[in-house]
Structure formats: structure tokens, C-alpha cells
Amino acid sequence: MIPMPSHPSMPPVSAEAAGVLPSGIGEVFAYGFDRPGLIPLWVGEGDRPTPDFIGEAAGRALRDGATFYTRQLGIPALREALAEYVARLYGGAADPGGFFVTVGGMHAFQIAVRIAAEPGDEIVIPTPAWPNFFGAIAAQGACTVAVPMQFDAAAGWSLDIARIAAAVTPRTRAIVLNSPSNPTGWTATPEDYAAVLAIARNHDLWIIADEIYGRFSFDPAHAELGRAPSIRDVWEAEDRDRVLFVQTFSKNWAMTGWRVGWLEGPPALGRIVDGLILYATSGVATFLQHAAATAIRDGEDLVRRQVAQAREGRRILTEGLGGLPGVDLPPPPGAFYAFPKVNHEPDSRALALRLVDEANVGVAPGTAFGPGGEGFLRLCFARSADDLHEAVRRLSPALSTPAGR
């Protein structure tokens, strides 16, 4: 119990509450968010609002009176649409009973952590990684065990499976595997997945698979599939029951602000997930779920446009910034972030603050992404080509010149 010293009349707050992690992106965001004309590449969302056909589906459901309490795990129409989508994209069959609708991908990850870990338990995560992983694990009282990945200025990022295996202890309960990765774009190979599955099987661990950026794969070898490799491509029958997928409508369907996502796992977890949702959020508004079902059913053209825009954005940033002196930027194979290493400025927090002032561009400092992130910056390229060309134009002198010279 930690007292709040500035308020002598306030009772103490729990250790988990007192220890809640600040967002590593928040400081830069607070510093720059109100600058006129700033180009915001610091968060993971595009620049266009949700297409009308999705909003109109929400409006229709509202007018039809879909405003009452609903099932914690999601309306059957959406759970069936999710199963069909997964079966179509990954092949094979999917059971709607294994799909649980959540308040965004973040909520899906939080539930996954609550299923897997008790206070003091450990969760292994290759880093750099999405900072909210660390925050949700800490808020549960559990511990993140970060396993830094390897960076090569030419070949990009790679995962050393032996280091994952070495990080497992008797307190380990889960491995988080985010591929394509936010922030690095690293994309797991089938061999990576098979190796992680073997570790999980040997130690009775959950795998929390974040394949949220799975549609954003720029490897020509994946073009026909329309997605990056998935852990589904290599699992054996019993492995299905140790994988929890966290997913969201945010990225593919331009619905970041809607807060609708899903958790996929063994249908036998339904009773537990039902309770964890009942006593937290009590479900997602029915009219939002109808809109989400419309998005996933009628949104393939939208997804293709989103991926095409990101592909062009990736080209602009990697060509524009990758050639600057002292900047290493191997093209990311997936997701929608450039993650350049700026060799002459190892303090990425200071650099991100300086770029607000000197370039009026908002970027996320690599420190936000945990061990291995220092020295890097994250820039979202899921935006219009015009914005990104202008960002390159503004960033080039600031990134080329070491601070203070």
C-alpha cells in the first residue's frame, strides 16, 4: 500500500494502482499535440475516419433499438462473422464458440494476461514491443521478462529462439508473440512459430499471439495469401488450446476509436472469459457489434486499400529517411511503422522532443518500446502520401544534423 503523500486525506492506493506505468509515448505527445500543423506519426492510426458503410450500420442498429444489455461474449452474428473471416483467411474451420468480443485489442490482451498470470508470474516478450503489453502486465501485478531481439542495419530484426528458451523460468506462464511486430515490422517465419510452440508445449505455457498487423505484410511471397505467416500455419492439434489470439477492428477497418476487438482461444475458456468481461465492462454495445460485423463481412476492399496505402507510405519513408547519413532503416517486412536507428543521437527521447520543435513532426521514442529500443524512433506510415512526403522533407535536415551542431 502506497500512500499518496500530496493528499494527506486520501486513503492509500493499491501497489498495482500506484505502480501504473506512464505511457512512453505520452510525454512527447503532451509536448507536441497542440502544435499547429504538426504531422502526427506517433500513434498507430491512419488519417482517415471510419468509412461511412460501417458508421451507417451502427446508425441502423441504433434506430432499430439495439440499445439493451447483451451477451458478455458478443452477439452470435459477430462471433460467426469472426469465425468465417478466420476460416477464410487462414484456411480450415473455426468455431464461433472460441471468439470473444472485447473492448478493443487492448482489452483482449488484458483478459489474456488475467487468464494466464497471477501476481508475481512472468510473461516473456521479445522487445522492442508495444508498450501497452508492459503496462497491462504490470497492472496485473505480473512481470515482463524482456528478450531483446537482434538488429542488423542491412537485414533488419531477428529473433534468437535460444534466448526465448533461456528466459523461461518456473514462474513463466506465457510468451507474447507479436508478428508482424509493432514497432519493428519484424515478421515471424513458420520456423520461428514452430520453435516457440515447442517451448510452450515443453513448459506448459500460454502463447499470446498478437497478429493484429497480419494483413500488413509487404513480402511479395505473402501477396497471394493476403497475410503474413501465422502460428496457425504450423500448429499441431493440441497447440490450438494453448494459443490466445488478441485482435482488433482498429487497424484493418480504420476503427481505432470504436474500441472493438476480440480474443480467440479454446472454446472451453468461454465461461471464464464471460465472467472476466461481466465484472469489468459487461460487454460491447450491440449496435457497435452490428457495425463490426458489417466491417468484417463487407470490408475486404477497404482492407486492400488500407494495405496499399501503407505499402506506399512504407516506400516513401524508407526511401526518404533510409538514405540519410547516419540513419539505418531496413525496410520493415510488415505492420505500418518505420523504425529507424539514428546513430548520431542515442537519446531517442531527447530526439523525439527535438523533432517536435525542429520539424513539427510527432514521432515515438524507441525507449517507449522496452529493451533494445533506445536509439530508434517509430513513425507510423498508415497515412496519406502527401503527409509522408512533407514529413520526410521536414525530418531530413533535423535527422541528418547531430543535436547542437
Place this chain on the structure above:
Amino acid sequence: MIPMPSHPSMPPVSAEAAGVLPSGIGEVFAYGFDRPGLIPLWVGEGDRPTPDFIGEAAGRALRDGATFYTRQLGIPALREALAEYVARLYGGAADPGGFFVTVGGMHAFQIAVRIAAEPGDEIVIPTPAWPNFFGAIAAQGACTVAVPMQFDAAAGWSLDIARIAAAVTPRTRAIVLNSPSNPTGWTATPEDYAAVLAIARNHDLWIIADEIYGRFSFDPAHAELGRAPSIRDVWEAEDRDRVLFVQTFSKNWAMTGWRVGWLEGPPALGRIVDGLILYATSGVATFLQHAAATAIRDGEDLVRRQVAQAREGRRILTEGLGGLPGVDLPPPPGAFYAFPKVNHEPDSRALALRLVDEANVGVAPGTAFGPGGEGFLRLCFARSADDLHEAVRRLSPALSTPAGR
């Protein structure tokens, strides 16, 4: 760690997940929810969808592109509207910085528990009480200490402050005070509030004040205020910093399915609540918040209609059921539930199941509400007079006749 024995390939789940409480209303609901013509009085919501002026505000915000990520604590327009509402209804000033928008009142309560309690800590609750209190506390690994209230067939329910004081131990972190109470309708007096505040002050405890049904007060003495007494009526300056209010748009504004509520507390908690929301739900959709602001700003006529309907519903149920032989039903002073005691059927679970078969009416068994609830039933009267007259007609023979006779 509890293994899931039916799935040998599934890794173990955390103790909190494995111990998630089933909903005490769920069994009866599952038994009867698909019966044609059943009158559903088991959950706490009305029979009319959200009025159009609220849904239209959401539609406008959607069309205006309010579909991006937003602030965790809520948009300023809503936080200001909440502060104005509270200042208007309760008198005095309110700081928008102390209002935190949540995914419904349930989420507000969960955050309050996470602020106050660590695993193993105790939270004192007068019972019978809303079952989700127990569920959220258990999911946090904390312990509910139930303090049964007193029932008198003529005078109704009362709270013995000495029993609250006696329940406090060194592990106690909070007292939950729900007034008007779901399910009993009991309404705290200013003296009750002052006494609980004194206990909290002496032992450095949080008070989690659930005044969600505050507008639903049927005591003529409260008619002019338009609300039940509140803990705000009696607190001293420093007490403000130990009270966390959980609130919701669900009841007053007929928005149960929207999942929008709020937590009110010391503004100094903002940083902590921001993190607890960021790593759980990451906020509430902006377009829903615009609709909520419209509801609270333009919805006073709606609230008055809702309260008037409940007042008529209360008359129908208390007159219709209160006079049955063996049934004790003192009129509840607040909230929108009848909570009759059925003296010839002490097994309320069996009775609730039987009423589905014999009366085609859905009620909640008193056992769902914790110690002191056995022998009672909860019936929601926030419905049309026609439905409630018909429910009385159907229930009267079934409630008058002891089972099997």
C-alpha cells in the same frame, strides 16, 4: 494455478480466472430466456430503447468522423457536462478533473476496486447487494466481507452501523455503500452516511459510493430535490478525497446497452485512472461520449419520465404482490426493484425456476444478492404498466401456493 482438467493440452489458468464467480441470476435466465411471452423482470433495465435524440447525437458524431483514438479519461465536453450535472443536482461546485469516463458503471466499480484493494484485502459491503460487486472483488483477488442488513416486514430494510464498524479489520480497504440499494431499495439517511464517513476516516478507508439509483427516490420528502440523500450532503472537506463514486448512463437515460458510465473521485487520481484505463479498454468511443453529453444536457425530461414510470410500476407490484398471503413486500423507498419475501418458499432459486414454468415471468432469486437474500425475489418494475399488471396476474396464484400443494 488451477489446471482445466477437461482439456489436458490447455495450460493452467490463474486462480483469479479459475475462481471467476458465476452470475447468480444467470441460471434462471438461461432456464427461461427463450420462453415465448415471458415477462423479463430479472435484469435491471426498462423495456424501451434509448430515445432517438441520444442515438442521433451518436450518428452525427460518427458522420463528423469522431472515430479516432481519444483521451483515456474522456473528452473534455463530457467531463464538463458531468461536473455541471453533479453541481446542479447536488449543489456546490464540481471539478471536471475528478470525472473519469468508463465503460459503464461496472467498469467504474472495477477501477475503484483496483485502486483500493490488493489481493487478500477486504471490502465491506452491506447485503443483500448487487452480485457484480462480489464478482469484481473476487476477480481482483480481494475478499468481500458481507454485513447482512435487517429486514422488518413492516418497516423494510435498515443498516446497523455497529455491524459495519465491527466488520472492519486491518485488511479492510473500502466500504461499498449502494443507496438507493439494488436489490432492496433501502435508502441511506444523512445519519447513515455521516456514520460511515466517520468509520472510513478513523480507519483510512475508501468509500465506494454507488448512487446510481439516486434519481429513483419515492419518498415525498425528496421530491423537491429530485434525488435521494447523498453522501455529499454530509461530508466534510477532507472526506471528498476518500469517496469514489461509481455512476452510469444506463438507468437514468435508458442506455443500459451503451456501456458508458463514470468514476468520480479526487482529481489527483487522474494519472492512475488514466493508466488503469489505458491498459484495459483505452477509453470510450468519442461518438458515444458525444451522445452521453447530449443525454445528460438535454435529458432531464427523460429522467422525469423514467422516474414517473418506475413510481407507477412500484405501485402496481407492491399493491399487487404485497397483499398476497405469506408475502412480505414493504414498499421500497428507492431504486426500481420489488424485493418480496415469500415466507412459504425459503428456496428462492427453486422458486425463481418454478415461476418461469408456472407464471412465465423471469425474476432473480434472492440468493444471487449474497447473505440475507435467501427467501426473497427481485423483480424490476422499470417497465410498462401493462407488462407489470400482467406479471402480477400471472404471479399471484404461483406465489400464493406453496410448491407441490
